[in-house]
Amino acid sequence: MTESGGLDARLEWRRGTLTLDIDIALPPRGITALFGPSGAGKTSCLRAIAGLERDGKGTVRFGGELWQDSARGIFVPPHRRRLGYVFQEASLFAHRSVAGNLDYGYRRAGRPAHLDREGLVDQFGVRPLLARRVDTLSGGERQRVAIVRALASDPALLLFDEPLSALDAAARDELLGCLETLHASLAVPMVYVSHAIDEVARLADHLVLLDAGRVVAQGPLQATLTRLDLPPALSGAVGAVLEGIVVGHDADDHLTELAFAGGTLFVPRRGDAVGRTLRCRISARDVVLTRERQHASSALNQIRARVVAMAAAEHPSQCLVRLDAGGCALLARITRRSWQALELAPGSEVWAQVKAVALAG
């Protein structure tokens, strides 16, 4: 039943008025985002996977190990699960220095030789902080220390609970960059809880959408975010995530050009070097459809695409259109009136206009 090496959790429990009924299967590699509106049960779900909540009834397996099986009375406590958990607030040990905090899990993991602790310390810019007391750190610094502390304990599974949500915009941006770098070198799977779709779009490979305690969809990031059947609570998140390679920067106009399978895309200038892979989220509400390529439009990006399907949106005046642009899925939210006026139908050839202004960050 379970995928080899991955996480498989089937749990059911009540928390106040919310009934959680979770059935998740995660791949053994990459970052899986648990995404959903506040109160959807994301954090409860993560805590249950970690074994920090014992209320859930069901089974949790990770890799070849059985972590929980309520029917057989099996429950492996968190300290035997080889986790790296990062909480929303850094939760550092106030009685230890930064170095003492990093040492805590590293020492208990037996100071594994294969773990490049010094490399992690540098990667997250923690070296200048090592001798500091934790109560003298800024919010961003604390969270970086908490992440290195978790990574240094040689975890087999990383669980991140909205690690950026308590940070100001600058600290958040910096740490998000660190996490992107970490993503590229990550050897173990990570579950990343978030209610910010931009974080999810930049970090996740796999997506589990939660609403009101239930899994409403799960699968690869792009395919899941462009589904037409998501509940209204998640409508703000639907849209395409394109992955492209930086092919050039325009210094005069401060633009970066990305090449992806369906064409090219101009986005506001990014710091990334030419040749790097970037992700770009195109929200369904930022896409305008035209029948002809426009020659006098302020929209910088016009992508040739074909209509795949249409579905009703939560507001009766609107519909969601799923497009295919050279194999990449795009999503457009347009009015029903426009759908009829343009005489669109599955198979129609269209141009998708996207303002570069809408593609910041």
Added chain:
Amino acid sequence: MPLLSPQDLQALWLTLRLAATVTALLLLLGTPLAWWMARTRSRWQRPVATVVALPLVLPPTVLGFYLLLLLGPHSVLGRLMAALGLSALPFTFAGLVVASMLYSLPFVVQPLHNAFESIGVRPLEAAACLRAGPLDRFLSVALPQAMPGFVTSAVLGFAHTVGEFGVVLMIGGNIPGRTRVLSLRIYDHVEAGQYHEAHMLSLCLLVFSFSALLAMSLLRPRRRRHD
């Protein structure tokens, strides 16, 4: 004339020995009790906490009276101890220790309870996710973070034991060298009209109490920024 007579010094030494013994034993037994009270979700938590707090409001003479009945040679416990070849507890140093421990229990357990509670569950969860087992978490996170509570408990427990009167009178008698502690000695002096001697000993206790409280507030780390 010396400041303190040999009998006074004897009472002073006995008092210090009693307070040190009682404080050490209470810290030893009170720590797991306070930890349990701070962490359990059992329905017995409140009744147990109430029993621990009882000596705060109970007249010491009441406590001493019941202890005398409970530990006396004619009680079940007393007969059991006699059968085991142990001497009865009343009017002995050991009896004083037992009585003082009960009397000072809340002064040691409550600060520890508060200290453990104020740590919250989060640091312990973080430790569990860094592979620390329950005992490891207690020793490496709970104990160091509750240190200010231990200082408060030790100082309060010690000072409160030094100052007790009613219980030691009931359970200890007033036997020189064995159960005659400082507070009883002061009472004796006053009864005998020896105001100078009473004054000396009282001053000792006053200075001691002030020093203990001052030391406690100096030892307590300054309020840190909240995490």
